[in-house]
Amino acid sequence: MYLEIQNYLEDCGAYVEKQLNSKLxxxxxxxxxxxxxxxxxEKSREKVIREVRKFFRENDKEDVFxxxxxxxxxxxAALDITTLVVNISALISPVNTIDSALMGLLKK
Numbered sequence: 001m002y003l004e005i006q007n008y009l010e011d012c013g014a015y016v017e018k019q020l021n022s023k024l025x026x027x028x029x030x031x032x033x034x035x036x037x038x039x040x041x042e043k044s045r046e047k048v049i050r051e052v053r054k055f056f057r058e059n060d061k062e063d064v065f066x067x068x069x070x071x072x073x074x075x076x077a078a079l080d081i082t083t084l085v086v087n088i089s090a091l092i093s094p095v096n097t098i099d100s101a102l103m104g105l106l107k108k
Contacts, residue, residue: 002025005025005027006025008035009027009031012031012071013069014028014031028071030072030074030075030081033070034070034072034074037088040092041093048091049070051088051091052084052088053065053067055083056073059079061077061079064077065077
């Protein structure tokens with residue numbers, strides 16, 4: 001799974017930090033959110049994308065939003081990611097384990 005996530009992120013133009021401990025995967029939060037969205041089924045993904053688009057619009061950054069590269073759009077827009085996660089968390093399905101891990105990290 002580590003290699004698949006790494007390949008996915010590199011295909012999106014992101015990078016994965018290499019650690020001495022090969023069990024650690026360190027990625028930017030923006031790409032983590034992108035990964036959470038990609039793990040959703042089509043119907044849920046569309047709802048989440050609409051909410052993300054609304055978030056960009058509310059912050060006058062809609063011109064940099066690309067629904068195919070949400071992580072890169074978030075980096076380019078320099079928006080508050082925590083607020084976005086709170087906004088989309090209710091739309092993410094409870095079986096999305098990547099989202100559950102993200103919410104666990106944010107609550108600490």
